[in-house]
Amino acid sequence: MAQIKSLADLKALKNSIHEKMDTRVKGNKDGLVQVKVAMATCGIAAGAKTIFNYIMEQADKKGLEIVLSQTGCMGYCHAEPTIEVTLPGKEPIVFGHVDKAKADEIMDKYIKNGELVEGIIPVNYNTIDK
Numbered sequence: 001m002a003q004i005k006s007l008a009d010l011k012a013l014k015n016s017i018h019e020k021m022d023t024r025v026k027g028n029k030d031g032l033v034q035v036k037v038a039m040a041t042c043g044i045a046a047g048a049k050t051i052f053n054y055i056m057e058q059a060d061k062k063g064l065e066i067v068l069s070q071t072g073c074m075g076y077c078h079a080e081p082t083i084e085v086t087l088p089g090k091e092p093i094v095f096g097h098v099d100k101a102k103a104d105e106i107m108d109k110y111i112k113n114g115e116l117v118e119g120i121i122p123v124n125y126n127t128i129d130k
Contacts, residue, residue, distance in 0.1 A: 033066045033111050034086040035059075040073035046080035047099070054100050055083070055107070062107055076121055085110060094121045 004010050037043070037052040052070060059066050076082045079096025085106060086092040095106055096119055109115040 031088045033064070033088065034084075034092075035066050035068045035111075036071040036084040036086075037068070038072070038074045038076070038080065038082045038084075039070040040077075042073070042077040043080045043082065048081040051081045051083065051098055051100070051103055055103050058104065058107060062112075064107060064111055066111065079121055082121065087111070087114065095119045096121045 004013060035055060037048050037055070039048050039052065048070075052068070055066075056068055059068065071084070074082055074084065074094060076094065076096055081098045082094055082096045083098050083103075083106070084092045084094045087110075093110075093116075095102065095117075098106070098119065102117075102119055105117050106119075109117050
């Protein structure tokens with residue numbers, strides 16, 4: 001991080017942080033891919049923090065514009081680490097047992113090209129609307 005040497009530097013940092021937060025809040029409204037990593041106790045114990053950091057690093061290297069965030073329990077403790085990926089205009093898909101290799105495959109195939117990959121956890125519930 002750059003050193004803050006003036007009020008202008010501080011204001012620039014503040015604006016930069018607010019832009020990042022605004023992007024996270026807007027999410028799919030601006031056509032961005034949302035990636036949520038389940039970071040409840042079971043997820044962290046299974047390696048979710050490592051996967052979160054890996055996705056953040058690799059998304060930058062791969063030039064992917066995503067909104068990466070952490071979430072609480074998704075209810076799939078048996079399949080941790082789990083991530084939910086929402087492509088613009090599509091229903092969210094949850095992937096289970098995500099390691100670095102699976103994260104790469106999800107980014108390279110599903111996020112970039114919309115190709116489904118192994119590891120999808122089927123939806124086994126109904127919402128109030130259905």
